[in-house]
Amino acid sequence: RLIHLIVGARPNFMKMAPLYRELSLSSNRYEPQIIHTGQHYDEQMSKLFFNDLAMPEPSAYLNVGSGTQGKQTARIIERYEDLILAGDKPDLVIVAGDVNSTIACALVAKKLQIPVAHLEAGLRSYDEQMPEEINRVLTDRISDILLTPSLDANENLIKEGINPEKIHFVGNIMIDSLIRHQKKAELSDIFDKLTMSQDESYALVTLHRPSNVDECDGLKMLLTSLIEIGKHIKIIFPMHPRTKKNIQNFGLSNYVNSSKNIIFTEPLGYFDFLKLEMNAKLILTDSGGVQEESTYFRVPCLTLRENTERPITISEGTNQLVDLNVTSIVNKSLEITEGKVKQGKIPKHWDGKTAERVVMVLDKWFEERDKATDS
Numbered sequence: 266r267l268i269h270l271i272v273g274a275r276p277n278f279m280k281m282a283p284l285y286r287e288l289s290l291s292s293n294r295y296e297p298q299i300i301h302t303g304q305h306y307d308e309q310m311s312k313l314f315f316n317d318l319a320m321p322e323p324s325a326y327l328n329v330g331s332g333t334q335g336k337q338t339a340r341i342i343e344r345y346e347d348l349i350l351a352g353d354k355p356d357l358v359i360v361a362g363d364v365n366s367t368i369a370c371a372l373v374a375k376k377l378q379i380p381v382a383h384l385e386a387g388l389r390s391y392d393e394q395m396p397e398e399i400n401r402v403l404t405d406r407i408s409d410i411l412l413t414p415s416l417d418a419n420e421n422l423i424k425e426g427i428n429p430e431k432i433h434f435v436g437n438i439m440i441d442s443l444i445r446h447q448k449k450a451e452l453s454d455i456f457d458k459l460t461m462s463q464d465e466s467y468a469l470v471t472l473h474r475p476s477n478v479d480e481c482d483g484l485k486m487l488l489t490s491l492i493e494i495g496k497h498i499k500i501i502f503p504m505h506p507r508t509k510k511n512i513q514n515f516g517l518s519n520y521v522n523s524s525k526n527i528i529f530t531e532p533l534g535y536f537d538f539l540k541l542e543m544n545a546k547l548i549l550t551d552s553g554g555v556q557e558e559s560t561y562f563r564v565p566c567l568t569l570r571e572n573t574e575r576p577i578t579i580s581e582g583t584n585q586l587v588d589l590n591v592t593s594i595v596n597k598s599l600e601i602t603e604g605k606v607k608q609g610k611i612p613k614h615w616d617g618k619t620a621e622r623v624v625m626v627l628d629k630w631f632e633e634r635d636k637a638t639d640s
C-alpha cells in the first residue's frame with residue numbers, strides 16, 4: 266500500500282523519520298513516500314535533518330516557501346492536490362503535528378476520498394490565537410485515524426465528539442527519534458564549536474511563537490529577561506529564522522550584541538541541539554517539541570507561554586509555565602539555577618516504540634477496512 270508521509274516544517278522531520286523506517290521494514294506491506302511541502306527550506310531548517318535522521322530524499326518537493334497563513338496554506342493545498350492528481354493515488358496520507366502543511370495536506374487528501382491519519386492528534390491549548398490550535402482542531406476533525414501521544418489527548422478528542430474507535434494512544438513518536446539518536450548526540454562536538462567546556466553551566470533558549478516574537482515590545486521584554494539571566498549563567502540561544510528576522514526588523518540588534526554571556530547561533534542540527542538539551546541546567550522555550558524533550562531528559566524547562574497543549578509535561582514532567590514579564594522569568598530562572606528544580610518522570614509510551622505501535626494500528630485498520638469492503 267502506498268502511504269504519503271507529509272513533512273514541511275522542522276518538527277515534522279523527527280516525527281516522520283521513525284515512521285518511515287518502521288513502514289519500510291514492513292516486509293513490503295507498505296510503500297512509504299516522503300512528501301516535503303517546502304514550508305521550511307533553509308539548509309539548517311530542513312536538509313540537515315534528512316542527514317541527521319537518515320531519511321531518504323523526499324519523493325516530491327512542493328517548494329511552497331514562506332507566506333501569510335492563507336497564502337502558504339493555499340499554495341500547499343494547490344500543489345499537493347496537483348501532485349496526487351498527476352500520480353498514483355496513495356492508500357493513506359499521514360500528517361503530523363500542527364503546522365500549516367498538516368491541515369493543508371489533510372484537507373486535500375480527505376476531499377479526494379483518501380483516508381488520513383493524524384500523528385500527534387488530540388493536543389489542545391484551547392488558545393485560538395495560535396495558528397497551530399486551529400490546525401490541530403481541524404485536522405483531528407477530518408482524520409480517520411487519530412494517533413495520540415498521551416491520554417489527555419484522548420480525553421480532548423472524546424469531549425469533541427470524535428468516535429473513540431478512531432482514537433489510538435500510541436505514545437510520543439518524537440521520543441522515538443530522540444532515543445534512536447541519543448548516543449550519536451552524546452558524541453556531538455558542539456561544545457568545542459561554541460568554544461566552551463562541557464562542565465560549564467548554561468541555559469538553553471529557543472523562541473519562535475508569533476505571540477512572543479512578532480511584536481516589538483514582547484520581544485524586547487524577552488530579550489531583556491535573557492540579558493538579566495545572562496548576568497548569572499551563560500545562555501545559548503539557537504535562533505529561529507522568524508525570530509532573527511524580527512530582531513532585525515524591529516531594530517533590536519543592540520540587545521543581541523549587548524551581553525557577552527549570551528551566545529546566539531544559527532538553528533542547530535539535531536544531534537548538536539539534543540546534546541545541548543541534555544546537558545543544560547535550564548531550558549527556556551516556547552517550542553512544543555522542546556517542552557517534550559526536556560521532560561524526557563528530566564531537565565528543568567520554563568515555557569514562555571500562557572498555556573501549553575502539552576500539559577503532561579507539567580503534570581508529569583519537568584516543565585512549568587512562567588508569567589510573561591521580566592520579573593517572573595528572571596526569578597523563576599534563578600530559582601532553578603540555584604537548585605530549586607522540579608522532579609519529573611517520563612510519561613507512558615514515551616519509550617521509543619511509538620512507530621511500532623502506529624504500524625500495528627495501521628495493519629489492523631487496513632485489515633478491518635478490507636473485510637468491510639469484501640462483505
Ligand code: UD1
Binds near residue numbers: 275331505506
Ligand atoms: C512553523 C509552524 C510552527 C512550528 C514552527 C517550527 C505554522 C503555522 N507554524 O512556524 O507551528 O512550531 O514552524 O519551527 O505552520 N523562514 C526562513 N527559512 C525557513 C523557514 C522560515 O527564513 O526555512 C522564515 C520566513 O521569514 C518565514 C518565517 O520564518 O516567513 C516563518 O516561517 P513559517 O513556516 O511561516 O512559520 P514558523 O514560525 O517557522
Ligand code: UDP
Binds near residue numbers: 276279504533554
Ligand atoms: N531543534 C533542533 N535545532 C534547533 C532547535 C530545535 O534540532 O536549533 C529540534 C528540537 O530538538 C525538536 C524540534 O527541533 O526536536 C522542535 O522543533 P521546533 O521548536 O522548531 O517546533 P515545535 O516543536 O515548536 O513545533
